[in-house]
Amino acid sequence: MDFGFTKEQESFRQEVRDFLEKKIECGAFEIISNGWLENSSQEFSKEMSERGWIGMTWPKEYGGQERTYMDRAILMEEMLTCQAPIAYHFLADRQVGPAIIHFGNDDHKKEYLPKIINAEISMVLGLSEPNAGSDLVSVKTYAKEEGDFFILNGQKVWTTGAHRADYIWMIVRTDLDAPKHKGISEFILDLKTPGVTVRPIINIAGVHSFNEVFFEDVKVPKENLVGVKNRGFYQLMAQVDYERAGLERLMQNYPVFVNLVEYVKKEKRNGQPLSKDPMVRNTLAELEVEYQIGRLFCYQVAWTLTQGRIPNYEAALCKAYCTQYEQRLSDAATRILGLYGQLMPGSKWAPMNGEAADSYLWSVSYTLQGGSLEVLKNIVATRGLGLPVAKK
Numbered sequence: 001m002d003f004g005f006t007k008e009q010e011s012f013r014q015e016v017r018d019f020l021e022k023k024i025e026c027g028a029f030e031i032i033s034n035g036w037l038e039n040s041s042q043e044f045s046k047e048m049s050e051r052g053w054i055g056m057t058w059p060k061e062y063g064g065q066e067r068t069y070m071d072r073a074i075l076m077e078e079m080l081t082c083q084a085p086i087a088y089h090f091l092a093d094r095q096v097g098p099a100i101i102h103f104g105n106d107d108h109k110k111e112y113l114p115k116i117i118n119a120e121i122s123m124v125l126g127l128s129e130p131n132a133g134s135d136l137v138s139v140k141t142y143a144k145e146e147g148d149f150f151i152l153n154g155q156k157v158w159t160t161g162a163h164r165a166d167y168i169w170m171i172v173r174t175d176l177d178a179p180k181h182k183g184i185s186e187f188i189l190d191l192k193t194p195g196v197t198v199r200p201i202i203n204i205a206g207v208h209s210f211n212e213v214f215f216e217d218v219k220v221p222k223e224n225l226v227g228v229k230n231r232g233f234y235q236l237m238a239q240v241d242y243e244r245a246g247l248e249r250l251m252q253n254y255p256v257f258v259n260l261v262e263y264v265k266k267e268k269r270n271g272q273p274l275s276k277d278p279m280v281r282n283t284l285a286e287l288e289v290e291y292q293i294g295r296l297f298c299y300q301v302a303w304t305l306t307q308g309r310i311p312n313y314e315a316a317l318c319k320a321y322c323t324q325y326e327q328r329l330s331d332a333a334t335r336i337l338g339l340y341g342q343l344m345p346g347s348k349w350a351p352m353n354g355e356a357a358d359s360y361l362w363s364v365s366y367t368l369q370g371g372s373l374e375v376l377k378n379i380v381a382t383r384g385l386g387l388p389v390a391k392k
Helices: 007-025 042-050 069-081 087-103 106-117 232-237 240-244 254-266 278-306 312-342 351-365 373-384
Strands: 123-126 142-146 149-156 167-173 184-190 196-202 208-221
Touching: 007 069, 042 087, 069 278, 087 106, 087 123, 087 167, 087 232, 142 167, 149 167, 149 184, 167 232, 184 208, 184 232, 254 278, 254 312, 254 351, 278 312, 312 351, 312 373
Parallel strands: 123 167
Antiparallel strands: 142 149, 149 208, 167 184, 196 208
16 A cells, blocks of 8 residues: 655645645734634635635536546645644535535526635534534524525534624424424525524633524525425534544644654753653654654545545544544643643643644543544444444
């Protein structure tokens, strides 16, 4: 098996690196953990759009380039290595666009796909609710038909980026009497619609990335229904693999590992560099090996998509492994740094500018968001290994 890249892929990687190096040199952004998520920049996204780096895997008829998912994985690896500010277009590019291509009607494709490609709009995902996290069939937000509209009432939670987005891609219940899986539909909703309220959730790292979104008698035009009414859950299941398998699950805190390696080379304890400590050396070696394994998992998913197959259990395995790796990385960093590793960004005493503590607090959510670890293990067990489903 050849684990190498083609000359064309290596050339593309260098093209992306050259672009990023110039942006860093001119001060467009800093390389900090979670920077890709926290720092949304429409200007940066528009520059990526001009280079054809948004929607690059989409069909040409919708503005894409029909490039491979391997190419997109290379792009994402380089972007995440530098923590480039890609949040503005990221969710629309990764998940919403492909969903519109597969399930949207012609009007949806004409209205939204060009705007996503050109970085003119930002979209977020409205899936989780207070009593429906991993168990999405339990959503209670309800849309009732009235004439040419659906009247929407309910609440979403943990909606990343809703405070700065234009649209929300959401699932709601449209049939209260149908079995749970068969009464859900997908909608696109303008977040400026009357009756929509976005409230911030400040996470334990002190960052505003999550939100609650409330809907009170919101009038949603019927043309905003995507796909078949009451088939939204089945449509969603074909979309979540895009969410679970990207390199962002592995590299959200990549700068922590890079800075930790540099830190142990310079920091001395008992007159010796920390890099001479056998325990520290072993920990960093394990992290490097685990990182490379996770990287191969991510590229396996990209390769599977390039072959035209849906990487269902592969995506679940990839996310389960990579998010746990991220947690082990932040835990190892705080242990190696000692008590000072608990200091947050902004403290003059914090080593690595407090990124170890910051990443540690962020990491709590990694094995929950986008599908909990337990759900992912069940997918790997039943769909990947063919193990029997437990009967009640």
